[in-house]
Amino acid sequence: MDQEKVNILLVDDQPAKLLAYEVILKDLGENLVIASSGREALEVLLKTEIAVILVDVCMPELDGFELAAMIREHPRFQKTAMIFISAIQVSDIDRLRGYEMGAVDYVPVPVVPEVLRAKIKVFAELYRKTRELERLNHELEDRVRARTAELESSTAKLRESEQRRSMAIAAGKMGSWDWDWISGDWMWDEGQYRIFGVGPESFEVNPANVQALLHPDDVDQLRKAIAEFNKGTRAYETEFRIVRPDGEVRWCVGTAAATVDESGRVVRVSGVTVDITERKRAEERQNLLAREVDHRAKNALALAQSIVRLTRADEVKDYVNAVEGRINALARVHTILSLSSWEGAELSRLIDEELAPYSLGDQIRLAGPEVQLLPATAQTLALALHELFTNSAKYGALSTRSGRLAIDWQVEDELLTLSWEESGGPLVMAPKSRGFGTRSLLASVESQLGGQAQFDWRAEGLLCRLEVPLTRRTATAGPGKFDTGGSAELQRASG
Known part of the structure; x- marks a missing residue:
């Protein structure tokens, strides 16, 4: 079934640039809408539903920053994705100003066609998924209204009896x-x-x-x-x-x-x-379900948006693979939670799902009791495990046939302690910088779950320990015997 095309607005005062953007983006198969000035762009927005706006920063009369500010003032366009194109060196202050005005990304000139297509494709798909979730929400509301009407009809008949x-x-x-x-x-x-x-x-x-x-x-x-x-x-x-x-x-x-x-x-x-107690409870469950679906949809979109914004890669293919991997990890845990009616997910099931793409034979050893995780904990831990598996497969023990990985976990006083121990792989040294995987892993485990993520960069392989409360509580800071300053991305020791 063909996907419904979305509208992409291209805004630039130079016709040659607009033609170039059309040629670059033509293969996406979306509807490309042209505007040669900021005012013309505003007129198009008022008449057309736009998914993504590609706008030149430097334009006469209304520059990209001013246009973005005017667009964001309209409640209809507060969530429309805007990508700035700049032919000049953009300072950090200008970038910050652009993000404050509502930009989601920058593209420098000369434009790399593959990069521009990849960025536009990601936000077009995000817009399409958002519209689909909105449609599902409307259908749910219609079902709730229909159910309410049915209950009112039943009450009327009951009144007669x-x-x-x-x-x-x-x-x-x-x-x-x-x-x-x-x-x-x-x-x-x-x-x-x-x-x-x-x-x-x-x-x-x-x-x-x-x-x-x-x-x-x-x-x-x-x-x-x-x-x-x-x-x-x-x-x-x-x-x-x-x-x-x-x-x-x-x-x-x-x-x-x-x-x-x-x-x-x-x-x-x-x-x-x-x-009528049961009827009242049914109505309360319906209302709760509607609010819960809306809440989960917004959370999923926010998490997907943060993944798209923060992922960095030197190559377009690496960027796309990284984004797809993280979003697929999120999708897998959503499937598990859906099967349990969002009651929770088993830790061993999360690990099995992350192991599925790899054919590792006896390289991995798992040991631990059955642990039921809350939905929010399961989502966060699934992304953390995805980062650890991905990095190990690229740089660590799982990158060679001689490598071994042991994953052990235990629960004591409502605290889950998970140990990740690699050995037999390439020599390892602590990396000098933190990538998205490290930042997201540390922030999610420590800030969102109130736990700790600790790393020990041993030459024979990474030793990582995750401590995660099984009930919601505030994170408690404290020294550990592991170094928490490193990255979740392994590097081979040179020489």
Whole structure:
């Protein structure tokens, strides 16, 4: 099935550059929209849905920074991806200014066609995925509305049946009652006693005892309902809560109708009570599900965006492979969590998923108990394991047939300790700089999970230890016997 094309806006005051960009981006198969000035670009945006904006920094009348600021002021375009093209050397201050204005990346001139196509492709795909998630959210909202309408329809039908006492008794979660307005005598049937969690042998039906079972916040509205009958009202319906003697709170809908004498005076009030607790809980679950889906979609998009922005590589192919690898790792853990209805994921399953792309035979040894991880912990730990496996396969023990890797883990006092020990591979020395993998691993484990990521750069192979709380808590800093200043990317020792 062909993907729906997205619109890419190209903004430059020089026709030759616009033609060059069209030629470079033509192979992407997207719709290319041209604007030769900032004002023309604004007119296009107001008429067309744009996925990515490629804009020249230096333009007369409105430069790229000013155009970006005007675009971001409009609520419709606050999340539109903008890439700046600059023919001059851009300082860090200018870059910071561009990012503050809403730029997601810079492309220097002369433009490398492969780099430009790769960047545009990434943001076009991100836009497409975002629109798909929005569509799914709308479908979920429609289903929730349909379910709500169905519940309202069921309630209407139930209201009709509530007028007949025999049906109320037979339904199990319904009860009927009768109140002699003159003498004050009450009559409850078996269903009414069952709803309130009391029995006729121990509970005397009178106004004081009934009020004692009502939720304190709902007493006033029922008093007002009684007052309405004295004012001429002949029927009344309301939702209210009761608190059973065992402390359980139940939701009910009550319908009451008055019987009057020849003078119009109320002589009797009869009613039906329906326990709607399960319906209320179902509505709460639906609302929670809608909020949870929205929350997870936003989190996934934010994480994917950070991966795209922060990944660095000297070659376009390496850049694309790095981004795809990290996003695939995120997708794999999402699949595991979906199968468990987002209850959690087993640590051994995460490791097996990361091992799947490799044919390593007996090079890897795993040992540890079954550990169930919370969804947020599973996502973060999956990305950390992906970085460790990727770097080991490139530079460490898994890059040679003689290399060995031992992964051990244990749990004590709700603290997961995972040991990663490499041996038999190339000689290793501590790297001098931190890449994206290191920064993301340290930041996610230490900042997000409140744990520690520690490295020991031994010549015979990396020894890494991850300490991860299995319950959410604030990270605690403290010295360890490992050096935490290194990179998760191994380097072979030279000479």
